[in-house]
Amino acid sequence: QLWSFRRLYQVQTRQLRLLSATEDEHGGLFVDMQDPMDSHLFASSLRASLSHWTRLGKRGIWIKLPIRHYNLIEAAVKEGFWYHHAEPKYVMLAKWLPQDEPCALPANASHRVTVGAFVINDKKEVLVVQEKNGMLKGKGVWKFPTGTANQGEDICAAAVREVKEETGIETKFEQVLTFREHHKAFFQKSDLFFVCFLKPLSYNIKVQESEIEAAQWMPFQEYTAQSFVQRYELLRNMVKICKAKMDGRYSGFPAVPIKPSFKEGRDIIYFNNNQASNSNDGSTQ
Amino acid sequence: QLWSFRRLYQVQTRQLRLLSATEDEHGGLFVDMQDPMDSHLFASSLRASLSHWTRLGKRGIWIKLPIRHYNLIEAAVKEGFWYHHAEPKYVMLAKWLPQDEPCALPANASHRVTVGAFVINDKKEVLVVQEKNGMLKGKGVWKFPTGTANQGEDICAAAVREVKEETGIETKFEQVLTFREHHKAFFQKSDLFFVCFLKPLSYNIKVQESEIEAAQWMPFQEYTAQSFVQRYELLRNMVKICKAKMDGRYSGFPAVPIKPSFKEGRDIIYFNNNQASNSNDGSTQ
Numbered sequence: 001q002l003w004s005f006r007r008l009y010q011v012q013t014r015q016l017r018l019l020s021a022t023e024d025e026h027g028g029l030f031v032d033m034q035d036p037m038d039s040h041l042f043a044s045s046l047r048a049s050l051s052h053w054t055r056l057g058k059r060g061i062w063i064k065l066p067i068r069h070y071n072l073i074e075a076a077v078k079e080g081f082w083y084h085h086a087e088p089k090y091v092m093l094a095k096w097l098p099q100d101e102p103c104a105l106p107a108n109a110s111h112r113v114t115v116g117a118f119v120i121n122d123k124k125e126v127l128v129v130q131e132k133n134g135m136l137k138g139k140g141v142w143k144f145p146t147g148t149a150n151q152g153e154d155i156c157a158a159a160v161r162e163v164k165e166e167t168g169i170e171t172k173f174e175q176v177l178t179f180r181e182h183h184k185a186f187f188q189k190s191d192l193f194f195v196c197f198l199k200p201l202s203y204n205i206k207v208q209e210s211e212i213e214a215a216q217w218m219p220f221q222e223y224t225a226q227s228f229v230q231r232y233e234l235l236r237n238m239v240k241i242c243k244a245k246m247d248g249r250y251s252g253f254p255a256v257p258i259k260p261s262f263k264e265g266r267d268i269i270y271f272n273n274n275q276a277s278n279s280n281d282g283s284t285q
Numbered sequence: 286q287l288w289s290f291r292r293l294y295q296v297q298t299r300q301l302r303l304l305s306a307t308e309d310e311h312g313g314l315f316v317d318m319q320d321p322m323d324s325h326l327f328a329s330s331l332r333a334s335l336s337h338w339t340r341l342g343k344r345g346i347w348i349k350l351p352i353r354h355y356n357l358i359e360a361a362v363k364e365g366f367w368y369h370h371a372e373p374k375y376v377m378l379a380k381w382l383p384q385d386e387p388c389a390l391p392a393n394a395s396h397r398v399t400v401g402a403f404v405i406n407d408k409k410e411v412l413v414v415q416e417k418n419g420m421l422k423g424k425g426v427w428k429f430p431t432g433t434a435n436q437g438e439d440i441c442a443a444a445v446r447e448v449k450e451e452t453g454i455e456t457k458f459e460q461v462l463t464f465r466e467h468h469k470a471f472f473q474k475s476d477l478f479f480v481c482f483l484k485p486l487s488y489n490i491k492v493q494e495s496e497i498e499a500a501q502w503m504p505f506q507e508y509t510a511q512s513f514v515q516r517y518e519l520l521r522n523m524v525k526i527c528k529a530k531m532d533g534r535y536s537g538f539p540a541v542p543i544k545p546s547f548k549e550g551r552d553i554i555y556f557n558n559n560q561a562s563n564s565n566d567g568s569t570q
Contacts, residue, residue, distance in 0.1 A: 025420075067362055067367060067368060068362070070355075070358040070359050070362055071359070073355040073358060074355045074356070077352055077353070077355055082352060082373040082374065083352060083371035083372060083373055083374070083375070083376055084371070084373070085370065085371055085372075085472070086368035086369070086370055086371035086376055086377075087368060087370075087393065087473070088367040088368055088369070089367065089368070090368070091368055091371055091376060092371075092472070102495075104418070106397075106433075106471050107397060107433060107435075107436070108372065108394070108397075109393070109394035109395055109396055109397050109474040110394055110396070110397050110398065110434070110435075110436040110437075111394055111395070111396040111397065111398055111477070112391075112392060112393075112394050112395050112396065113395065113396055113475075113477070133389075135310075135547060148391075148392060149395070150392075150395075151392070151395040151473060151474070151475070152395075152468045152469065152473065152475060154466060155466060177556065178538070178554050178555060178556035179538075179554070179555050179556075180543075180552055180553065180554040180555075181439055181440060181552060181553050181555075182545060182548075182552045183437045183439075183550075184437065186391050187370070187377070188372070188436060188437065189394040189436070190398075190436070190437060192396070192398070192477065210387075232544075232546045233543035233544045233546075234543055234545070234546055234552070234554060235546070237541070237543065237554055237556070237561075240561045240562065241556055241561045244560055244561040244562075249560055250557060250560045250561055251536065251557065251560060252556075252557075253463070253464075253538075256522070258465075258518035258519055258522065259517075259518045260467060260519070261517045261518075261519055261520070262420060263467075265468075267465055267466060267467045267519070268465065268466050269463050269464065269465040269519060269522055270463060270464050270465075270466075271462065271463035271464075271522070271526055271537075272535060272536065272537075275529055275534055275535045275536065276522075276525045276526045276529040276535055277525065277529075
């Protein structure tokens with residue numbers, strides 16, 4: 001009798017144990033399941049926690065599950081949680097508690113950022129590459145160096161890095177000349193492609209063996225004359241913009257570092273600083 | 286004996302049944318687990334499939350699991366799959382098969398896109414709102430209408446929609462004036478904030494009750510004079526840019542629809558079309 005009493009008591013205590021959670025700025029709670037847990041214990045703790053949090057008037061509930069804790073997903077899904085996002089080593093589940101308010105949880109990331117680099121030397125030769133992989137493989141097409149910005153990487157830094165990686169050329173970022181938005185680029189996500197104008201700081205090409213078949217400085221006219229370039233509206237527009245830039249009659253957006261509004265660190269804004277500062281009346285100088 | 290023989294036979298057949306997969310353009314395979322499956326059967330089928338696919342020289346393997354099939358995650362993780370991304374109703378797992386090549390699977394989405402709208406009428410009054418939620422709640426700060434672009438929504442369309450939703454004002458998108466990049470905006474993801482210049486097509490304000498406390502047409506000087514606006518470098522730059530725009534000495538990037546390079550449909554490029562087309566020598570006209 002004693003044993004069975006103690007056992008019951010243990011079970012009840014366990015069922016009533018609430019999950020540890022930290023508050024977020026929006027009236028919600030964040031549960032970080034770093035430690036392993038028995039799935040039945042998690043299920044009962046989660047149920048008790050949700051009742052408690054609902055009584056407290058909590059809003060969005062987040063549960064971060066490291067990939068090794070796949071045994072806890074079932075309980076969360078059965079309590080109405082859905083996947084908010086996932087990264088290689090974890091999945092983030094979410095649930096919105098208020099019955100009378102539409103879900104105000106932030107949307108998942110929707111875009112990636114890619115960059116293309118227009119680099120031209122004093123002889124009006126443009127830096128171009130031929131790629132080893134992808135759709136242009138083996139077609140002899142010469143194109144600007146391109147690539148994807150890493151998570152947390154500035155557009156201007158990504159352009160400089162990609163040029164250096166693919167061709168060995170050192171550059172200085174000058175301006176964003178144009179950008180293109182393209183939806184359903186991968187899965188349901190969108191792609192923002194920023195064409196950057198960069199000044200070369202070195203001239204000796206060193207080809208990246210793994211991705212690049214060949215690289216060279218090519219007369220701009222020769223680049224332009226490729227049928228591949230003429231065929232696509234994006235590339236025809238890029239030629240028009242780059243030509244105007246070479247001729248000194250096009251202003252893109254330089255990068256201006258600023259102090260961010262509500263945080264430490266540094267943001268970057270891209271805009272035509274010369275035009276904005278060149279006031280008629282001096283009031284904004 | 287017959288029964289046990291048949292049973293063994295069945296098990297072996299099951300173990301050897303390969304998962305259905307479709308090929309992608311990059312030498313990989315995509316498995317879409319729409320139907321439920323016993324987790325042990327899935328584990329053995331996955332193991333057999335991976336051996337087969339490795340022999341075939343396949344590269345990236347994708348498994349899409351609807352949220353209700355949480356019972357299959359364990360087997361995939363045990364076979365070395367990791368989370369690539371998740372959306373509310375599914376998680377996408379991935380594995381890279383080639384031992385001698387670095388993983389070339391595309392990175393997960395890294396950004397969201399937000400928009401701010403600079404709308405000014407003929408009396409040089411700017412359209413401003415006070416928000417009911419968030420950091421500015423109850424602080425009496427008047428700000429431009431802002432919001433997040435929906436997945437698949439163009440920047441120019443998002444700006445027009447947000448202004449309409451928050452204030453009832455109809456507008457026409459004219460230009461992107463500036464954009465700001467900000468990292469670690471939510472979880473580890475980045476935020477690209479595009480300030481758009483819009484022409485009003487209507488003038489009678491109708492406030493969105495759920496999100497907006499108040500909205501008005503406010504003299505631009507009065508907006509600018511707010512200490513909140515003066516305090517932050519982003520907003521001081523926005524004032525400078527908007528003033529230059531009002532004075533006719535700033536050119537942003539209009540939106541130009543184009544045919545996408547490798548797909549059906551329509552993309553948008555943003556660039557200074559007037560400058561790019563205003564050739565000195567006529568060669569690009």
